[in-house]
Amino acid sequence: MVAIVTASLLPIPGVADSANHETVSSLDSFVRQQRTDLGLPGLDVVVLSQGSVKFEGTYGNVYSGGPGVTLKTPFVLGSTSKQFTALAIQQLISQRHLALSDPVGALLLELGGAKSPFSTVTLAQLLSHTSGISEHAGREEFNPWPAVTSIQDESRRVLQSPPTAAPGEHFEYSNANYTLLGAIIEKVTGRPFEDALQVLVLGPLGLTSTTSDLELARSNGLAAGYYTWFGIVRVVTPGAMWPMGAPSAFITSTASDLTRLLQVHLGEPSGIAAATLANARAPLTRANQYSQYASGWFVRPFWELHDNNENSTDASLPTLWEHTGNTERSMSYLAFAPSLGLGVVVLSNYGLGTDQDKLSRFTEALLHKIVGTLDTPATVDPLVTAAPVIMIGLPILQLMMLAWLIFATSRPRHSRTGRWLPLLVGTLVTSGTVYFALFVVPNRTRAPIFDPTWWNATPDLAVSVGISLLAVLSWVALIAVWLIRRRTPLMEQKRSYDT
Incomplete structure (x- = not known):
């Protein structure tokens, strides 16, 4: 199903003449072709311009022979879950329960934080993946046979893992950072992670279908996760999803709720203070030569506004906040540019498998299509x-x-x-x-x-x-x-x- 909300997709001020922009029908054709090429069973795509929905497309089925995907269909988010956890932390900071400089040792004393090699790691370093916790330490939530499954027990294990660098030394993306943030949220609020998330973030934002409770998500029609075996047979294939992975990967949401989230970041009023949202968007460290990392968001120049991503360091380019997410059987993408009023939501119930760059190729091509510029030629290993x-x-x-x-x-x-x-x-x-x-x-x-x-x-x-x-x-x-x-x-x- 495709909702043609407007006859032309954008204009975006300062980008190009609106006559050059792609029509909704052209974008729909592009998305359909991409879905076929990538073998995506179910797919949601929403595009915002000036904070208003200009395109929303739903494709495929929740499961084979089942109902069609809608904007209300829950999907497992993967790493785009992190911005919800980070926003909960920013809420606690705004309420003066926490500070970015607070050390892990004091916050997680009962879990062995004081004796941990990460005792001096700060909240800011956990949020920005500069704690020295290894990428490997954060893979346990995808283990089919984990030793523990609760946020608290997994945090205790992470706190005793060997560091790869001194705190603040360099950026190393690890889900384990957000596992510890989940434990801190539970400790400070005295609530289970799901309850705290609802009170601190989801309720104030007005998100009614977002949850870290997988059983609740399944009862609400969670999209079944698919995998394509040997590049030939696409079937529903179970993947690991454990409670301790909720703060970093296993929150579920819908295109409708995520659209509302982006509209709030683009300026629509909500129950969360504008200053708190701004703090969540503020870069905390440099991730690489091209981008910075904020609280669950990569922050970079919107280089897709140039053909073939040329002049990617152009200082006049608007800033884009984005994050991809993928679990073993799902993938997601969120992006927004406040100065343009642009927002993009992508959800699918598909595992990337051996081609881990598949999602990024799609989302980059999608951004180029939206703004009417030429994409760089696709290269595949x-x-x-x-x-x-x-x-x-x-x-x-x-x-x-x-x-x-x-x-x-x-x-x-x-x-x-x-x-x-x-x-x-x-x-x-x-x-x-x-x-x-x-x-x-x-x-x-x-x-x-x-x-x-x-x-x-x-x-x-x-x-x-x-x-x-x-x-x-x-x-x-x-x-x-x-x-x-x-x-x-x-x-x-x-x-x-x-x-």
Whole structure:
């Protein structure tokens, strides 16, 4: 369903002549094509101009054969959850219950904060991912078999994890920072995270369908999470979602609620003071050479206003606040530019899998389409493109090598070449398999091969690697048996000669 709210999508003051802007029907065609190309089962897209809705499109179904996606359909947000948690912290700061300089050691004393290597880390450093907590420490919420599941217990574990840098030294994005913020919210308010979130943020904003209670979200029609196996079969596939991940990744919301959120950031009145919202938008650190990080928002120049993202450091460019989010089976994107009155909401119930840049390519192209500029040519990693073929082909090739070796060694009349050729070829294939499984995959997933967090994120890759490694072990065992059988007659022959 597409609501054509206005005949032309924008004008945005100072961007271009309104006659050059894309029409709603053109944007709808673009989104439909993107949805097809990306294989998205369900999709919501909303565009605001001057704070008013100018485009809203809903596509696909909540689940196969189920009702169609609407603006009221809940989706799991992923990392766009962080701005809600950060806004709760900013509310507590505005109420003088907290200060940005407050240290973790004092705030989480009962969880071992005083004895933690992060005892001197401040609220500002948690909000801005400059605490020294590792990215790896924040992956536990995606573990299919976590040791603990509550915010408090997970915070206790994080507080004892090894730091990667001194507090404030550099930016390292980690969900664990926001796990600790969730624990701090619970401690200061004396309420469970969900209750505190409703009182501090969601109620004052007027968001009626946003929650960290996954059971409530399911009862309200939460979109089922999909995954495309081996680039071929798209099916509903469960993913890890644990309570301790609520502050950083597992808040659920709807396009309708998120539209309201962006309208508030664009100036519409709400129950949260304008000064508190401004503090939430204020950059706290530099994330990289292109962007800064505020309280759950990346802050950067709106370089999509130039063709091909040229002059991205142009000081005259308006500022864009944005954040992407993805879980194993969903993705989201929020962006707004207050000086232009522009806002964008994207929600989908789809896991990125092996192509982790898929969402960013889509959202960047979408921004260019909205403002009527040329996008940079899309580039895709050749290894990512070839991933489905590799995942299917490598185990099959390895199994073929096993069959060839078994056949060759079981026929004594085979020539020496007939015996050694499969051994040579198979060893080369096996070496390639081991290199792919133990070096390429960990490098690309940024996780050790035995880290279960990536198994859920890319289950088809995990299956492929698992089968391939089993085949490798079988290959080694077969060669060992063959060498033993070949050596036994030679030993007997030697003993006979000695006698």
